[in-house]
């Protein structure tokens with residue numbers, strides 16, 4: 538297929554193979570693919586080393602581990618690490634999320650039923666309600682909460698002692714956490730996107746667990762298209778496995794992986810149909826920009842928000858598109874990636890470029 542001649546319009550509603558968030562199938566398979574110990578956890582060397590120290594020290598002291606805050610994009614392994622923390626501390630784990638805790642009472646119910654040493658994993662901690670957040674401050678610091686009974690002037694605070702526990706908070710938006718909450722974590726780790734070599738190790742490990750034969754080139758081909766994200770690497774591996782089974786002899790090498798991912802429209806840099814449609818419109822219709830977001834969105838037949846929130850972050854991260862005060866601009870890497878030559882005037886003196894739309 539020649540993607541440059543693509544004429545059909547993608548819709549964001551299409552389930553994206555390269556979406557970083559988990560889909561239904563991921564949830565079913567991920568449990569089997571999760572590393573169970575720090576040793577098995579691939580990459581994130583600095584985080585691993587630091588966490589190893591925190592956990593070993595706590596174990597030596599016979600104490601509960603400090604509260605841990607994990608920040609980073611979806612699919613980088615925050616849930617996996619929280620489970621590893623529990624397993625390394627030989628402790629049970631309770632999993633919940635910020636949006637599930639809308640009232641302080643919801644949190645009080647969870648906290649009061651924790652066992653000593655238990656790990657409480659609170660995903661999307663930045664989305665907790667304010668009253669619950671304030672209750673959490675005291676719980677984290679003093680292992681105590683005040684449960685308010687009644688309303689108005691008659692309301693009474695009943696203090697409730699909690700067993701020591703380890704809170705593992707996860708967030709994609711560390712900047713949104715109020716400082717008093719952030720300060721109560723003893724250890725904070727920011728998880729980075731993975732290097733291709735690390736993703737190759739993830740792919741090899743998952744292939745082994747899924748009983749799939751894959752060679753080094755096949756793993757490299759999948760890793761290179763996985764947008765720095767283990768969840769995406771695992772998802773692409775599963776789709777390539779299907780292709781290898783149906784169209785080849787079941788084994789995955791470079792050719793099979795490339796052919797499979799071409800069918801699924803994930804290109805060599807991990808761009809999918811929507812990403813490419815945005816770049817193509819920017820280059821072919823608007824000479825590389827600057828062009829306003831709304832105009833660009835109309836050109837690809839998508840909502841403004843879809844272009845801005847679904848396609849652009851990765852294109853910006855990859856250095857293919859820049860957001861400027863005058864509009865969206867393609868970088869030289871974008872022209873090179875799509876195999877197109879920038880028009881003469883785009884290379885000329887500043888001020889020569891046209892401004893399209895708003």
Ligand SMILES: Nc1ncnc2c1ncn2[C@@H]1O[C@H](COP(=O)(O)OP(=O)(O)OP(=O)(O)O)[C@@H](O)[C@H]1O
Pocket residue numbers: 557558559566567568570571572577578579580581610611612613614615616617618660739767768771
């Ligand atoms: N370092 C790693 N080594 C091997 N596999 C990993 C690693 N990190 C993540 N994975 C795999 O990627 C998948 C997604 O990981 P996980 O659910 O922990 O991500 P997450 O950061 O919690 O995502 P979300 O923010 O969407 O909840 C899991 O199947 C896990 O097996």
